[in-house]
Amino acid sequence: xxxxxxxxxxxxxxxxxxxxxxxxxxxxxxxxxxxxxxxxxxxxxxxxxxxxxxxxxxxxxxxxxxxxxxxxxxxxxxxxxxxxxxxxxxxxxxxxxxxxxxxxxxxxxxxxxxxxxxxxxxxxxxxxxxxxxxxxxxxxxxxxxxxxxxxxxxxxxxxxxxxxxxxxxxxxxxxxxxxxxxxxxxxxxxxxxxxxxxxxxxxxxxxxxxxxxxxxxxxxxxxxxxxxxxxxxxxxxxxxxxxxxxxxxx
Amino acid sequence: xxxxxxxxxxxxxxxxxxxxxxxxxxxxxxxxxxxxxxxxxxxxxxxxxxxxxxxxxxxx
Numbered sequence: 001x002x003x004x005x006x007x008x009x010x011x012x013x014x015x016x017x018x019x020x021x022x023x024x025x026x027x028x029x030x031x032x033x034x035x036x037x038x039x040x041x042x043x044x045x046x047x048x049x050x051x052x053x054x055x056x057x058x059x060x061x062x063x064x065x066x067x068x069x070x071x072x073x074x075x076x077x078x079x080x081x082x083x084x085x086x087x088x089x090x091x092x093x094x095x096x097x098x099x100x101x102x103x104x105x106x107x108x109x110x111x112x113x114x115x116x117x118x119x120x121x122x123x124x125x126x127x128x129x130x131x132x133x134x135x136x137x138x139x140x141x142x143x144x145x146x147x148x149x150x151x152x153x154x155x156x157x158x159x160x161x162x163x164x165x166x167x168x169x170x171x172x173x174x175x176x177x178x179x180x181x182x183x184x185x186x187x188x189x190x191x192x193x194x195x196x197x198x199x200x201x202x203x204x205x206x207x208x209x210x211x212x213x214x215x216x217x218x219x220x221x222x223x224x225x226x227x228x229x230x231x232x233x234x235x236x237x238x239x240x241x242x243x244x245x246x247x248x249x250x
Numbered sequence: 251x252x253x254x255x256x257x258x259x260x261x262x263x264x265x266x267x268x269x270x271x272x273x274x275x276x277x278x279x280x281x282x283x284x285x286x287x288x289x290x291x292x293x294x295x296x297x298x299x300x301x302x303x304x305x306x307x308x309x310x
Contacts, residue, residue: 091305105305117300120272125304127270177261181271188272 001210009146009203015113016143016200022116023193026186027154033167035157037135044079045103045136045156046070047126048094049194050087051110056206059141059198062151064093066139071101082131086122086195103131114199119192127184134158140194141201147208149201154190159183 029035048063067083067090074081082103085091091105106122135157142152159180168174264274283294 086302099307102307105307106302107305108301108303112299112301114302115298115300117276117298118302120276121300121302121304124270124272127272175260177265181262181265184271185275 001214002207005203005206005210009200009207012113012196012200012203013143016196019193019196022189023154023197026189026193029182029186030155030157033165033171035162035165035167037157037161038164041134041161042078042080043131043133043135044074044081045084045126045131045133046081047084047086047136047138047156047191047194048090049138049140049191049198050085050090051198051202052088052107053110053202054089055209056202057209059149059202059205060087060089060093063139063141064090066151066153067094068098070137070139071098082133084122084126086191104129109195110199110202114192114195116188116192119188119195122191123184123188126187132158134161138190138194140198141205143197143200143204146204149205152197154194156187156190157183 046067048067050060050063054060071081071083081101083094083098083101084103085094085105087109088105088107091102091107094102104125106125109118135155137153137155139151139153141149143149162168162183163176163179262274265271269277279298283291283298286294
């Protein structure tokens with residue numbers, strides 16, 4: 001079981017290396033210009049990136065837990081929150097308790113490796129959804145190594161927030177149209193990056209989970225074999241005792 | 251809206267036609283792929299395939 005996900009993991013990790021540039025490049029502007037949304041902005045968007053398939057350890061539950069905490073924090077701060085779930089598992093985990101916060105969900109995630117086309121579809125649907133968010137975060141599992149991943153959060157900002165940011169005046173040749181194009185492309189980039197990281201984390205977690213399952217199964221087999229033999233010997237001994245004591249009684 | 255900008259603003263023709271930047275770059279990429287040599291084209295088209303489906307929650 002581990003071997004199948006090992007092959008998928010190797011491919012995912014290979015494809016992650018060139019994909020990271022898209023994310024870090026897109027986020028570089030936000031970091032360098034220190035763009036922050038003003039505190040009084042009300043509308044928040046949370047995008048949870050996961051997949052459709054299980055048997056991968058705590059991948060989906062960690063995203064869902066982070067989402068639920070963020071929803072609670074933001075609601076208590078008086079902000080309006082909507083959630084987008086990438087992957088059917090997110091929908092399943094959030095539907096019952098936080099179903100009214102779900103704006104959109106995406107499925108058929110995880111069967112094949114994600115492409116930029118997937119990220120484009122998600123970004124387009126978000127932009128066309130009609131939910132004019134001021135600020136948002138993408139919550140995904142960042143891949144650290146074969147045995148470890150971490151649930152991480154990257155910011156996304158609306159056009160108004162970025163355009164209104166004071167530090168943007170130091171950049172040359174930025175008009176509203178350029179900024180709008182850049183914002184749309186950045187959204188697709190950040191989603192592509194988070195999809196690639198998530199997939200790699202998921203495959204590595206699945207490898208670990210499958211390996212553990214195989215090991216536990218082997219352990220169980222060994223333990224049960226011992227119990228079986230002991231029981232078998234006990235039954236034989238009992239029969240012998242019955243025969244001998246029966247013979248002694250004659 | 252883009253057409254309500256100042257006089258010197260350059261709004262791209264595709265934006266005026268109603269396309270988003272994402273859709274514009276998708277179409278450009280499609281054109282590039284269509285112009286590729288056959289042995290590279292199939293691989294590029296396979297890599298670019300989008301499989302994700304949207305689910306809008308039912309409004310009660």
